[in-house]
Amino acid sequence: MPGFHHIELWIADLGSVHAEWSWLLDRVGFTLASEWPTGQSWTAGGSYLTLTESPNLTEPTHDRRRAGLNHLAFRLDDAGAVDSAMAEASSHGWRPL
Template identity: 35%
Template sequence: MTRALHHLDLWVDDVATAEGEWGWLLAWCGWQREEGKLSWLHDDGTYVFMEHSPDQHGDHDRLRPGINHVALVVETRDELDRMRAESTEHGWHEMYADRYPHAGGDAHVALYLESSEGFEVEVVVGE
């Protein structure tokens, strides 16, 4: 299978906090932490790498030009419900809670989360 995306490189301000938040979320979605690295690998070969770079300046703002959010997949609605129940314990804030699980439309089943640094992740129940 050819992967559509090679990797994502996340620049974070607080690596320790982001590692806990993202590590929990990515593991839930089936990504494996790579030994001795700040990266997580998916079965299709795609990986997410995390770092704090000295080249960074300013705060992350998903509403400015750039990538607004990343969408990940879980297999079932039950998994999504359990993720929702546990997300705040792991530093995530639920977005659009009043419209869960159809904030993206009646036919779309997803959970929208925001990290402590303002990164948005949409977790979608697989097709």
């Protein structure tokens, strides 16, 4: 089966990113499958994505140019759905790269 099995994103503080990630994942068709004090798991199409607080916070500032995950690209039904999500994104804490 094509596609990814799972992706784990380690973050500094789940509480500080909960609203923006919840909005995005819901918007692109993921469903919250489980939660625990330091993480969440979201599912879609047989794949899952977790947001988990990192136990190593020696460098909590994110820089997408450092080694590690650079970006995720999600698929929506059509260009109109992408345009709509981009129009709403800034009100949910997201900004274009």
